Amino acid sequence: MQTHKSLVSKYLLTLAVMICFLVILMGFKNPEDTYKPTRHTVTIFKMKFNPENLVVNKGDTVVWINKDFYQHDVTELTSKKWTSKPLNQGESWSKVITEDIKYYCDLHKVMKGTITIAK
Incomplete structure (x- = not known):
């Protein structure tokens, strides 16, 4: 016992x-x-990306929506390693963000934006 x-x-x-x-x-x-990626929106309107500068987490998705009358695209600035097709009004394009990027509209070179990965 x-x-x-x-x-x-x-x-x-x-x-x-x-x-x-x-x-x-x-x-x-x-x-x-446990991290769930977030979807961020960049609006293209009046010949600008809004917001121009965006901070996201690695793996988040950014969606660009063209609300302008003009056709626009989204192109990586430094080496053009990626680009969207030309977007007509109402069309969108998305990308999963894995690094800091600078981008612009190749059709209207004054339009620029940045996406930064949060530290």
Whole structure:
């Protein structure tokens, strides 16, 4: 027959093992797994991107919507490594943001914008 002391010892040992197991499992949880990407909108109107400068989290999506009368596009500024098709009024284009970017409208080169990844 087990004594009260041995039962308490077994209970405490079992509890300690369970706590250690939970702590180990929590250590494997990646904080990025809980982040849900956000959708941001940039409006194209009156020959401007609005907002011109946007801060997002890595993995967020930016949607450009052309509400202007004129056709516009969205083109990476530095090396033109990506571009949208020309957007007519009411059309949109989206991109998942993985790095800081500078962009412009290749059809109207004075139109520029930036997207910065939050630190």
